[in-house]
Amino acid sequence: MAINSGDPKAQHRDSPTASDPDGAPPPGLTTGLRLLDGRSVLVTGGTGSFGRRFVETVMRHASPRRVIIFSRDEFKQYEMQQRMPKEWASTLRFFIGDVRDRERLDLAMRDVDFCVHAAALKHVPAAEYNPMECIHTNVYGAENVVRAALSAGVRRVVALSTDKAANPINLYGASKLASDKIFIAANNLSGARDTRFAVVRYGNVVGSRGSVVPLFRKMIDEGTDHLPITDARMTRFWITLQHGVDFVLSCFAMMQGGEIFVPKIPSMRIGDLAHVLAPGLPQRIVGIRPGEKLHEVMITEDDSRQTYELADRYVIEPAFTFWQHAPYERLNARPVADGFRYASDSNDDWLDGARLQALLSEPG
Ligand SMILES: NC(=O)c1ccc[n+]([C@@H]2O[C@H](COP(=O)([O-])OP(=O)(O)OC[C@H]3O[C@@H](n4cnc5c(N)ncnc54)[C@H](OP(=O)(O)O)[C@@H]3O)[C@@H](O)[C@H]2O)c1
Numbered sequence: 001m002a003i004n005s006g007d008p009k010a011q012h013r014d015s016p017t018a019s020d021p022d023g024a025p026p027p028g029l030t031t032g033l034r035l036l037d038g039r040s041v042l043v044t045g046g047t048g049s050f051g052r053r054f055v056e057t058v059m060r061h062a063s064p065r066r067v068i069i070f071s072r073d074e075f076k077q078y079e080m081q082q083r084m085p086k087e088w089a090s091t092l093r094f095f096i097g098d099v100r101d102r103e104r105l106d107l108a109m110r111d112v113d114f115c116v117h118a119a120a121l122k123h124v125p126a127a128e129y130n131p132m133e134c135i136h137t138n139v140y141g142a143e144n145v146v147r148a149a150l151s152a153g154v155r156r157v158v159a160l161s162t163d164k165a166a167n168p169i170n171l172y173g174a175s176k177l178a179s180d181k182i183f184i185a186a187n188n189l190s191g192a193r194d195t196r197f198a199v200v201r202y203g204n205v206v207g208s209r210g211s212v213v214p215l216f217r218k219m220i221d222e223g224t225d226h227l228p229i230t231d232a233r234m235t236r237f238w239i240t241l242q243h244g245v246d247f248v249l250s251c252f253a254m255m256q257g258g259e260i261f262v263p264k265i266p267s268m269r270i271g272d273l274a275h276v277l278a279p280g281l282p283q284r285i286v287g288i289r290p291g292e293k294l295h296e297v298m299i300t301e302d303d304s305r306q307t308y309e310l311a312d313r314y315v316i317e318p319a320f321t322f323w324q325h326a327p328y329e330r331l332n333a334r335p336v337a338d339g340f341r342y343a344s345d346s347n348d349d350w351l352d353g354a355r356l357q358a359l360l361s362e363p364g
Contacts (some may be wrong), residue, residue: 001254026243026263028250033062034155035114035252042068042112042154044099045135047076047117049208052164053241054116054248055080059088068093068109071119095275099141105148117159117183118146120176123210124164124291128305139173139182146186150195156252159183161201161260163344165298166303180260182274187257188322190233193345196257200248203237203265203296203344206359212270213360216277219350226282234288235344237294238351239265242364249311256325258318262298267347267358276353299342307340308333314342 036058043051046069055067056257069092071077077094084092097104099119109115121127127134142159149157161180164173187199207213216227239247247263254261274283288294299307299314306317310333317328351359 007104009011009166011025026247026250027310028253029246031112031253032059032251036062036249039063039064040064040066040068040097040111041114041199042070042108042114043116043118044070044141045117047080049071049205049241050118051116051352052080052242054118055084055092055195055238055274056186057242057245057249059084059091064091066093066111066174067091067114068095068108068187070095070097070099072096072098078293088254090105092270099144100136102144102147105144106151108238109148109152109154112149112154113156115144115145115149115157115251119159119180120160122162122172123196124172126169127175128139128291132172134171134175138172139178146182146189146197149197150186150193152320153195154191155194155196156255157183157186157195157335158248158251158255159197159198159199161199163203163298164200165201166297168299169293172291172338175282184258184260184318187318187325190257195255196255198255200244200251201262201298202239202247203261203298204239204333205241205244206238207363208241212273216274220281224281226284227278229271229274229283230285230288230292232269232271232283232285233294233345234270234292234327235267235347236270237265237267237298237344237347238356238359239263240359241363254330256328258321258325259322259328260293260303260316262314262316264349265356266349266351267344268351272351272353276356295343295345296341297341299336299340301339301341304336304338304340307336307351309336 029062039107041064043054074096079096095107121134131247161176165176165180168174168177180199183199249260303316305317308315
């Protein structure tokens with residue numbers, strides 16, 4: 001069944017939100033939000049940084065029938081519940097479950113129309129020390145989400161990926177690459193059902209748990225006499241939480257199934273970022289850590305053969321498609337040049353201090 005845009009009255013609701021660093025909402029965001037009106041939405045990892053902002057955005061700017069927050073820890077769910085406005089209580093469901101537990105996912109996905117898969121173990125050294133834990137959550141968990149979504153007839157599933165999944169050098173990245181492959185290939189299993197799977201891949205979320213910005217801020221607050229910099233040349237892609245959420249919502253409107261959507265986002269050197277956070281504070285080079293790259297890649301040269309460019313994003317189309325699908329041509333999409341590579345060092349969009357401050361001023 002084709003998806004329609006839901007309650008026509010809701011068409012008049014203002015599109016929210018926010019934004020890339022220059023303040024423009026991604027095309028398709030309003031349509032993506034309208035798709036959720038009257039629908040049931042599930043977010044795995046709903047208590048995480050992404051999940052919380054996703055739920056708040058959907059509740060503020062759409063009229064979903066139900067929003068299910070799926071995660072393991074009851075205390076994080078309790079805290080999130082406490083922070084949510086009381087009028088949302090009848091729509092929100094706090095569902096305790098583990099993506100490793102297929103039966104629990106089956107229960108959670110009943111009558112769900114849209115799913116975002118954000119649950120993951122994402123700490124690079126922890127994945128190296130506990131490899132099977134990472135594989136059970138990030139890889140087998142992905143398989144369980146796919147199977148449960150197919151059984152329940154969920155219409156659209158977007159799985160979150162990371163730049164670390166492109167040419168991975170650590171297990172976290174490799175597990176997310178495996179997850180990406182599982183979600184893309186899941187479209188082979190849909191048959192006549194209208195269940196479609198796509199992936200969103202982006203870089204460092206400014207201020208998310210475990211990222212360098214909260215670490216630097218904590219050190220500065222505690223009166224450190226220097227900031228540790230791994231390598232003066234190191235660059236990263238940066239995105240705000242709200243941009244990530246809006247981008248995922250826009251992908252619901254755009255996806256046909258099998259795509260990896262990559263937003264166009266700016267880069268910055270870690271040393272420049274430290275300088276903006278604490279001008280004049282000395283920096284000490286501590287050396288690149290195991291499992292880290294000097295620069296991150298979102299689209300490799302090999303992916304470029306299937307990559308198309310739109311104004312605000314790249315779309316990597318599936319290399320193997322064993323399912324029936326309409327042509328992937330999109331309005332004004334053009335193939336990228338042969339040998340194209342989207343990497344944080346060769347990016348043509350760079351954050352300066354003012355733009356970084358604008359990103360950092362977004363509520364966490
Ligand atoms: N943060 C970034 O910079 C960044 C960048 C690129 C991509 N991503 C991707 O974006 C997604 C969301 O990241 P985030 O920053 O929101 O992560 P986060 O803040 O660490 O949240 C992770 C969420 O997943 C849940 N979770 C973990 N293991 C689970 C399991 N086995 N079953 C069910 N739920 C589980 C956690 O809750 P419980 O522990 O209570 O279960 C939590 O709700 C991840 O897939 C990550 O790979 C993040």
